[in-house]
Every structure is written in C-alpha cells, then in structure tokens.
Amino acid sequence: MYAERASRLTGAVVWTNSPAGTGTRPVLPDGCMDLLWNEDRLLVAGPDTRPYLPEGPARCWTGIRFFPGTAPALLGVPAHELRDLRVELADLWPAARVRRLAGRIAAAPDPASALEDLALDRAAEAGPPDPVLRRVVECLAGGRPVAATAAELGLGERRLHRRCLTAFGYGPKTLARILRLQRALALARSGTPYAETAVRAGYADQPHLAREVRRLAGMPLGELLAGDGGDG
Known part of the structure; x- marks a missing residue:
C-alpha cells in the first residue's frame, strides 16, 4: 500500500x-x-x-x-x-x-x-535551492518551449542544457516530455477523456499521447491506469 x-x-x-x-x-x-x-x-x-x-x-x-x-x-x-x-x-x-x-x-x-x-x-x-531551476520546471511543466524557456531565463540553449544535465539528469527536452507525461497522467486519472487529456497536456493529438506513454511508461495508457492501485 x-x-x-x-x-x-x-x-x-x-x-x-x-x-x-x-x-x-x-x-x-x-x-x-x-x-x-x-x-x-x-x-x-x-x-x-x-x-x-x-x-x-x-x-x-x-x-x-x-x-x-x-x-x-x-x-x-x-x-x-x-x-x-x-x-x-x-x-x-x-x-x-x-x-x-x-x-x-x-x-x-x-x-x-x-x-x-x-x-x-x-x-x-x-543552503537554499537555485531559484532558476524552479523556474525551469515551472516553464516546462506549463508547456513552454525550450527555446522560450531559455530566453525567459536569460540563458542560451546550450547553457540551459548543461544546467539541466547537472540538476535533472537529462536535457530540457527530455525533462519537458517527462513533465508532460505526468501532467497527462494526472488528467487521465481524474477521469478526463483521453482525447481531451492529449489536448490539455500539450500533445498534438491522442495518438501522440499514446506513443509517448508507451515510450516513457512502457505500456498503453489504459493498461497503466487499470493497474493503478496505490503503488507509488
């Protein structure tokens, strides 16, 4: 449990x-x-x-x-x-x-x-965490493109990539995909239809959502949600 x-x-x-x-x-x-x-x-x-x-x-x-x-x-x-x-x-x-x-x-x-x-x-x-890293998460979790995120933070894309590798373990594009997946899962788990989940989470369409879930979660979205039973 x-x-x-x-x-x-x-x-x-x-x-x-x-x-x-x-x-x-x-x-x-x-x-x-x-x-x-x-x-x-x-x-x-x-x-x-x-x-x-x-x-x-x-x-x-x-x-x-x-x-x-x-x-x-x-x-x-x-x-x-x-x-x-x-x-x-x-x-x-x-x-x-x-x-x-x-x-x-x-x-x-x-x-x-x-x-x-x-x-x-x-x-x-x-000491306190780097506030720039929180802004990176907020921007990418909100669906902002990597280039726009870098510009808003006053960082070049290469510098943003290096900072993301150190802080998150991968570049900003991968981080954005993972945060988008988590956004989609939260919507789907709340009962939002898959097509609406795809749009609201920032995917091009429902097939795009299905492909990304398979790539990052290793199984179809329906199977993933059916198996939700309290495990973290």
Whole structure:
C-alpha cells in the first residue's frame, strides 16, 4: 500500500510503500530523485528516463522525493551520473557517515520522519535551492518551449542544457516530455477523456499521447491506469 504526505522540506514528498496484493508496479519517470530507506539500507534513486521495475521480492520502502532539480545539491553529485540508477548512499558519501545515519533511522520509532530529518539537516547545510531551476520546471511543466524557456531565463540553449544535465539528469527536452507525461497522467486519472487529456497536456493529438506513454511508461495508457492501485 502506497501513502504519501507533503514534507517539511519545501517541495518534497515523504512516502511509504508496503507490499499489497500480487505483482509489482513500475516506477515511472517524474523528473525527481529520491532518498530511500529499505531494510537498514540508505539508497538513492536517480532520475529515470524509462519505467523502473524493482527486482527481487516485494519489500517495504520509505522515501523522500525531492522537488525536481534540488537533490544534486543535497547529495553532492550531478544528476546525470545517477540517471536510471539505484545506488547505495555509501557510494556517494563516506561509509562511516552513512552507517551512523542508517543506525539513527533504524532506531527511530518512525523511519519516515527520521529520513525526513536527515534531508532537512542536509538542506540546511547546502543552503537554499537555485531559484532558476524552479523556474525551469515551472516553464516546462506549463508547456513552454525550450527555446522560450531559455530566453525567459536569460540563458542560451546550450547553457540551459548543461544546467539541466547537472540538476535533472537529462536535457530540457527530455525533462519537458517527462513533465508532460505526468501532467497527462494526472488528467487521465481524474477521469478526463483521453482525447481531451492529449489536448490539455500539450500533445498534438491522442495518438501522440499514446506513443509517448508507451515510450516513457512502457505500456498503453489504459493498461497503466487499470493497474493503478496505490503503488507509488
């Protein structure tokens, strides 16, 4: 069973996912990176460009999903180095430090809150997030073209591309496609007809929507929505 709540860290979401029923749902690209807690281990989920299907038996997970573009400054690693990967936090930070943090979370009565405290402590050390990155997300999520986004922010397209690789793990065109997918899924899940979803989300037509869902989610939209049952 999947549950989430807004984090005390601005823009982030704290979530838990416990096995329920049979089958495992894929994790879809969303423009975000997550800090994960699972069976006394701290891991980082890098930015996805394709659906990720967890391997092995179903497990209980706790995570904090950072607002798009903010995790690299907290973790100290460019997002593109973690693209489509799940890695141990100890591969990014000193192992002794990670062991202490893991021990603190394991001893906490609520691992989700302890994980959130870890993120808040790191955010306080790192300082406020880059406001330009939030504007990038807002512009692209609103359907603004990459060239117009770069112009509004006073950045050349090449410079915007470099900044996006570091912050999001891929270029602005890929980020725009992923944010558009998430916009479409939200509309479709609310009951909006597929043809209207396509128009409102910024696709050329319903076949364009269908192709993009297959490419980024790995299955048709109807199958994806039929399988929604609470998994994150």
